[in-house]
Amino acid sequence: MSHPGAGPESDGESKEARILRSALSEFCRKGFHRATMEDIAAGAGVGKGTLYLYFRSKQALLEEIFRLGLEGYTAGIRAVAGGSEPARTRLGKIAAFALEYAAANREFARLAQEGPVGMREEFKRWLLDLQGRILETVRQVAQEGVEAGQFRKVDPELVANLFMGGIHSAVTALVWGEGRRDPREVADALTDIVVEGAGRRD
Amino acid sequence: MSHPGAGPESDGESKEARILRSALSEFCRKGFHRATMEDIAAGAGVGKGTLYLYFRSKQALLEEIFRLGLEGYTAGIRAVAGGSEPARTRLGKIAAFALEYAAANREFARLAQEGPVGMREEFKRWLLDLQGRILETVRQVAQEGVEAGQFRKVDPELVANLFMGGIHSAVTALVWGEGRRDPREVADALTDIVVEGAGRRD
Amino acid sequence: MSHPGAGPESDGESKEARILRSALSEFCRKGFHRATMEDIAAGAGVGKGTLYLYFRSKQALLEEIFRLGLEGYTAGIRAVAGGSEPARTRLGKIAAFALEYAAANREFARLAQEGPVGMREEFKRWLLDLQGRILETVRQVAQEGVEAGQFRKVDPELVANLFMGGIHSAVTALVWGEGRRDPREVADALTDIVVEGAGRRD
Amino acid sequence: MSHPGAGPESDGESKEARILRSALSEFCRKGFHRATMEDIAAGAGVGKGTLYLYFRSKQALLEEIFRLGLEGYTAGIRAVAGGSEPARTRLGKIAAFALEYAAANREFARLAQEGPVGMREEFKRWLLDLQGRILETVRQVAQEGVEAGQFRKVDPELVANLFMGGIHSAVTALVWGEGRRDPREVADALTDIVVEGAGRRD
DNA sequence: CATGAATGAGACTTCATTCAT
DNA sequence: CATGAATGAAGTCTCATTCAT
Incomplete structure (x- = not known):
């Protein structure tokens, strides 16, 4: 063994x-x-x-926690982002998965929000890389939405940033707040706003 | 001397x-x-x-830094959020102010992103509270937009979460990334997507 | 098997x-x-x-190594020292045996030179005792040389100290140095100087 | 400061x-x-x-002790070895100085005999180097004795090894034994044997 | 007001030894 | 007899804080 x-x-x-x-x-x-x-x-x-x-050490313990926690997270994100459905549907699934993952792993979600405190520079880079790859995945979805004519000519990177930022913000409320809302519902509403906009359609 | x-x-x-x-x-x-x-x-x-x-202590030093840094930030946010202009305009000003503030205080912005590491539980609560009040300010803008018929019937809280999360995400890119974009331009694009949506209008 | x-x-x-x-x-x-x-x-x-x-323990392991290694060493020294030949011959045999023993047990010789690190006080005393008994053996040879008129009236204890110290020094060079000299030759030269002296005979 | x-x-x-x-x-x-x-x-x-x-550390403390202790020792050896007197006189002074130094610094002498336990490899090398330089100093004296016709054609290196080994051995007896002898007297007797030899002159 | 030498609580980590299997 | 997973005592070193000057 x-x-x-x-x-x-x-x-x-x-x-x-x-x-x-x-x-x-x-x-x-x-x-x-x-x-x-x-x-x-x-x-x-x-x-x-x-x-x-x-x-091997306290640091190694912390890093292993992150490795394991983020492994499941990124795998899940990539899985739901990879389909051939309309961009909006995929965004919705991403949000739903992220929020549900956070809800199911509240402690890890809280820890992850503390940022890379105590990690070796090397591991921090790995973490930033991972975050970059997730953003890239979402950006890809947005870009395909634009190319398929489902989205208008928006900057896909900005959409990804906005979307993931919104999710992050919702996760914060979710894991720290007391009044819990249903992750799925929040995910849908978030996606709705990003795609349809808050503004009134005339 | x-x-x-x-x-x-x-x-x-x-x-x-x-x-x-x-x-x-x-x-x-x-x-x-x-x-x-x-x-x-x-x-x-x-x-x-x-x-x-x-x-008094190292902690007090940290907390004072946050107090001062966030004081200017919240005051600025509240100031630009408080006008009588359309909601979209006010959101745009909020984003612009936030991004410019981060650009002007890069070190503080970075520190603030590390999260409440090393703070007393009491101060953490104060911080969460403050964050809540900022979100509430933005929520108010969104709500007034809805009430004024400028926005459709979206959940104002969710809009606030999405918007501030997007700003947060953009700030991260701003203070850590090398290729700098103009804060104002990013703010406009962010606001545009939140209000108009990424989706195509038919 | x-x-x-x-x-x-x-x-x-x-x-x-x-x-x-x-x-x-x-x-x-x-x-x-x-x-x-x-x-x-x-x-x-x-x-x-x-x-x-x-x-029984790590210490016991160390001590057993010393016990075994020194057992062979002292037995050998005593054997070659015990004959009825002239003192000079016996000293030569002692030196030859000691240097050959060290050459044949390089690792042990190195370890023994590190001194009584990690040993219990009790075992250290045993070690000092043993060293004393070896010196006594050599002293005896010198004394017999004096008594037999082969040596002049030197302090036999000092001769023993000098002789064994010289051997010790040669062993250090032998087990650590790279350019190896023949143990036998070194032993002869060492004995020669101790008996005949470095000084010129007029 | x-x-x-x-x-x-x-x-x-x-x-x-x-x-x-x-x-x-x-x-x-x-x-x-x-x-x-x-x-x-x-x-x-x-x-x-x-x-x-x-x-800086426990090791640094140990190493500083050795540095200081050996500094005075080597300086003293070199000083007494450097004169223009006959080789025998200089050897006698070396022995006297070494034994008196050991007597005056019994604790350090004991510690130095424990060997380089706990030192960094780098410092061990420095120590071996120093030991080598001391031996070289003594070897030089012996060689000059040979060249001046005061000594017969002996290997100066071997004489140095024998002499310093003898001193080392005497120091051990001096710092561990109970019955103390006068360092000066021991030094003289030691030198006498090395130069004149233990053997009888006919 | 200002200083920085001194302190000691506290944390990580190692490793000889034990004991259930 | 043999094993190696588990243990916890013990040791080094850091650094926020104090206080005499």
Whole structure:
């Protein structure tokens, strides 16, 4: 086995998974620097030294959390963005997926909003890259919308920025606010405004 | 001092201001936790102990930076949002102001994007509150647009979220990217899409 | 195992011996404190826990290495020192044996030169004692040389110190230096100087 | 001032000196790895953090101790070795100086015998170099003795090795043994044997 | 007001040792 | 006998904060 304790645990979750969950929870609650390895270990029900059997360092732990969390996110975004449906439909799906993903991973969503605090410069670049690729994916959808005549001649990059920014803003409200709204409904309304505009049609 | 009678600060900036500028610069460059009081003091050209004559703690320094930076920002937003012009015009002015403010205060804009790292829970709440009040201001504009029949029956809160999220996204590109675009132009394009929509009008 | 009936250790070396060799190698390469039980186990081709079936602790491992290495050394010294030949011959044999022993056990010789790092106070005393007994053996040879009229009235203890110190110095050059000289030749030259003196005879 | 606290202390010794003394004492008593910065600080009567105002790390502290200790040693050796007196006289002075230096710096002498444990590879090389230069100095004396016809045709390098090895051995006895002998007397006797030889002159 | 030497709490990380399998 | 996952004591080092000057 490449990793210690890869076998099934009695409480139904691998040690690695327990550590990751505990770390996410601590990082989210206290921020990277205020969270201590001691507390993370306690939260995972393991000894302090055990953390280092699974992760090289505190930083590595943080980065792995981001890697895993963003892997699912980007894969999902790309999947729903890749169809052959009208641009509007695809945008709607992107928004819906993003908001639902955030709702399903509230702690990670909160952590991700803290920004790349405590990461090595190298990992920060990876993160910016990833963000760039997501924006590019959305831009592509907008551009295809323009080319297919579904959208007017708008700057696709700006649409992508606006759209993802709007989603980001909605996610903030979603994960921090108390009065929760249905992610799907928000996604639809957001898409509606981006495509149809807020202005009155005469 | 070389010029007696030139006032206590012959280099034209009060010690407090110099400290704040140095702290902003350090926080921006290294992040809150990696920045040291020693470096901040050196950057301000004062002794380490002097920092504590002006600010109770490192946290207080950070919070004061945010207080001052956001004060100007919110005041500006409120000012341009408050006129009696059409909603679209006011939204355009909001975007223009926000982007220009970010361009004029790049370091602060970068710092603000890092999120509330290192702040006391109490100050985080104040920050969320402030953000809420800004959103509320924008929401108000949108709502008045709806009421005045300039906008169709969209959810004003969502419009505010989308709009400010888009601005946020544009600011990120503005303060981190190299190829700079004119803030005003970006603001106009952003407003245009939000009001007119990306979709084709038939 | 490939050859049933070939005994429990078909590779020709008992587990204990393999562990000792690996430990010696690690201690020699990295020093006592930097060497890890993990690496020692890996080098011996056994599990970490197995080390503790053969040795009580890391210290015990170190001490056993010294015990074994010095056992052969002191036995050899005593053997060649014990004859009834002239003192000079016996000194020559002592030097030859010591240098050849070091050449044949380079790793141990290097380790022994590092001094009693990491040992318990008790074992350090044993070590000093042993060193004292070796010196005593050599002193005895010198004294007998004086008594037999082969040597002039020199302090036998000092001769022993000088002689063994010279050997020690030569061993250092032998086990660390690249340009190797023949141990036997060095031993002869060393003995020659100690007995005949560097000074010119008129 | 380049260093904090360079001014005179109330107890008549600079903080840096107190730290160095405490560190030497701890390193000597427990060895490099077993000595703790906490104990060193306590022994110097300063806080733990203060150590790091004067020395970058524990290693740096050790290395500085060696640098200072060996600086005086090598300077002394070179000084007494450099005269124009007969080789024998100079060897005698070298031995006397070395033994007196060891007697005057017993703790350092003990530490130096532990070998280069805990040092960076780079510093180890510096140390070996220094040792080589000392040997070279002694070798030079022996060679000049040969050239001046004071010594017979012996290998000067071997003489240097023997002589310094003998001194080393005597130092060990001196700093660890209980029954102390006068360094000067030991130095004379040692030199006598090396030059005249232990053997009887017929 | 200003300074910066001094402090010590606190965090990460290592690794010898144990013990259930 | 053998293993190696798990542990936690222990140690180094950082840095915000204080206070005597």
